[in-house]
Amino acid sequence: MMWPSIALLTFVTLQRLGELALARRNTAALLARGGKEVAPEHYPVMVALHAGWIIGLWLLAPGKPVDLFWFAVFMGLQALRLWVLATLKDRWTTRIIILPGTPLVTSGPYRFLRHPNYAIVVGEIFALPLVFGLTLYAIGFSLLNACVLLVRMKAENAALKSVMIVK
Template identity: 60%
Template sequence: MSAVIILALVTAQRLGELVLARRNTRALRARGAYEVGPDHYPLIVVTHAFWLATLWWLAPGRPTVWPLIGLFLLLQVGRFWVLRTLGTRWTTRVIVLPGEPLVTGGPFRFVRHPNYVIVAAEIAVLPLAFGLWKVALVFSLVNAAILTIRIRTENNALSRC
């Protein structure tokens, strides 16, 4: 039962973030922003959707490793720190707003791409919290491949700002 509650909360959070990202993307585009490298975006969406679907399929009824759920909650603090730092500039796509300086405050003082570090950890930690190490491994490898494309795309776009 705990897996169902946890997955329902994570699913609701992710859906809420998609709404926020869509709103921020529209607002940024209205200010003259443009998207860079949209071709890889469907890969990100499919990976995250399959990750969650796999957890919904396999995790219910399995024992919960509560210290790992605690670590996952700590990662959410980092996620909210990133969202708060970026504010209306946070989106799930690579959106460039010409003339705007790079964000260098908050977690960006320590890591160039803190959101990707957090997402990579989440993709591993949540399955592990239900004893699903194979799910953690497979999706971590897929995510790493996609993030390689994403970070390269984002770094190229940001270097032109």
């Protein structure tokens, strides 16, 4: 039975494409308001990692049984993703955009974690392959993602520290 895996992969692919469109719109608006992009050199690597992750899942997962526990974990992460998007609104983007003089967001999931979106992505990159029983895939992409996130979080934290004010 291929339809459950195809349906889930279609959902994730469409979700990511929709988020890229939203991010592009938000990035343009932030830049128009005086925002500055920080550390853009890592961005193509991050995009390639995420594209490779999805493409690889399309190659390996169709027809594999869906593990309901990991499916529930993954869907729980989607609820948290929506919480992040709703909290950040027009400030959510896939790039690091700093808007000088703007207070840090400290509501929603940002009350509990400094980078909840990154925590969610870490969970997604690990959990979705496990939905299909792809354990080594989950570990491999998680390690690659950790490398990208270390660079990204270091750059973002430094930028936030230098220009943002806390409410």
